[in-house]
Amino acid sequence: MKKIVTIGLLASLMTTSLLADGVAAYKKCVGCHGANGEKVALGKSKIIKDMSKNELAIALMGYQKGTYGGAMKALMKGQVKGLSKADIDALAEMIGK
Ligand code: HEC
Numbered sequence: 001m002k003k004i005v006t007i008g009l010l011a012s013l014m015t016t017s018l019l020a021d022g023v024a025a026y027k028k029c030v031g032c033h034g035a036n037g038e039k040v041a042l043g044k045s046k047i048i049k050d051m052s053k054n055e056l057a058i059a060l061m062g063y064q065k066g067t068y069g070g071a072m073k074a075l076m077k078g079q080v081k082g083l084s085k086a087d088i089d090a091l092a093e094m095i096g097k
Pocket of ligand 1: 025028029031032033041042044048056060068069070071072073075076079080091
């Protein structure tokens with residue numbers, strides 16, 4: 001029983017720190033995507049809060065590699081440049097549903 005409690009506590013601590021990393025990394029996205037990812041950025045993007053965590057991670061990694069995106073993907077490539085896989089996971093966790 002004690003073991004289960006410890007694992008549960010660890011898991012919740014990890015989620016919390018992942019969310020904190022996501023909040024920090026998301027600061028520079030707010031201007032275009034809105035405080036909660038609720039805006040259509042520059043009239044072009046999807047409403048990112050409606051994307052799943054998985055879709056978000058695929059989109060962000062795709063922008064980095066140049067394999068994802070529409071007319072304004074070059075702009076997003078600049079935004080995600082330098083994000084680590086952990087940053088992307090944290091962002092996806094925080095924004096996605
Ligand atoms: C200067 C404005 C701007 C900033 C800052 C910005 N974005 Fe974007 N974002 C856009 C635009 C415009 C698009 C649509 C690009 C395209 O044509 O693919 C987009 C697309 C996206 C998409 C994919 C949605 C879709 O339409 O498929 C995700 C996910 C995303 N942005 C996340 C982020 C994150 C996370 C950050 C911060 C690290 C960020 N954006 C910063 C403008 C911005």
